[in-house]
Amino acid sequence: MVDTAAPVLRCGFGGAHTATTARLEVSVPRRQELIDVWADLADAEARFRLGWGEDGPWVDQDDTDPMVIADEGAEFIGRDPQTGVAVVSAGFGRADDGYMEVSGLVHPAFRRFGFGREALQVVCAFAHRHFGVTELRARCETDNEASRRWLASAGFLPVEGVFMHTLPDGRSMATIRWRHLDPTARRRCKRPFMPVE
Template sequence: MWSSPKIRCRVGGWHEASSARLTVVTARTSEVIARAASLDAEARYWQGTPNDLALPDVASGSDPYVASPGYEAFVGRERRTNRLLVDISLSYHDGRFQVGGNVAAGHRRQGYGREALGMVCVIAHRHLGIAELYASCEVSNDASRRWLASCGFAPTPGPPRITLSNGRVVEACWWRHVDRAPRLRCRNDVWAERICR
């Protein structure tokens, strides 16, 4: 579905891919903090972000990448302005590789989310060797449903309810994206534990 962007990869789980408008890269802790702090009420509601969300402290000068076995956070920056517009997570949860994320307020419905998720899917399928990706959203979240469908995800069976981080239980719909020819090219140990099981 997507053209294959060039994927850059470094030891420790760092990945980067670019489109004409966006660069998607493994997030640093400070970028995760910046995106979490800038979430608007709509994003907080749909994602179930707690009001008292505890954010890590990077005052020590350390600003590590957010990548560990079975989890990687990505951010999408607009190439022209370097603005942080999108966050996408890739995680291994309940026996499935799952993706999720959102686009900054004021930049939604402009294709940024589709571009960013498309690049993360290419990284997952064609670099990490993951054949199937799953996503869930609240049944009434029309924007997420449109976003996933526009990226080639198709409805699939899954748990009918999910519990969000703030404890809210919601009716869920599940989506799946399949690559019939995944390729494992990544040499990072950070993903090997989950992929090569």
């Protein structure tokens, strides 16, 4: 059984945020590191589900390399502490409707072992207990059982109804929306953020 104790959140200079779970070291990466990890984690099925296409979002035109954190959201990478291998990427960012929305991606070799849940619990803890986000949202395709299990295992509750969503590749899909609430959420982070450009 995986230890599900609340992770200890650490806040450092310039946007460095880290946490350790039972099996992961989770931290905010720099942009190029995130791009490299996404390219490694995203197999054909993940790219299809996310609407990324073959090129994915990892084609970077920017010559700066800031940490991927801002008042508009944050990305985190979870690594195996023994090997340093990137196992999962998860984060939250502002959606078109103004709410903070979570997303995540688990390396194909590590799927179905609970790593996604561990990383999502860290993301929720940072969002609620550190950045003061009261409500997190998520969405997944109606037939995506893995994502449904992932969200439910981290305490997200489905919103009644089916909603249409357009992916980055232009494909429209029927989705289920999810919510994760913490009415006691408040901002504790006092550090300045590097902007996501």
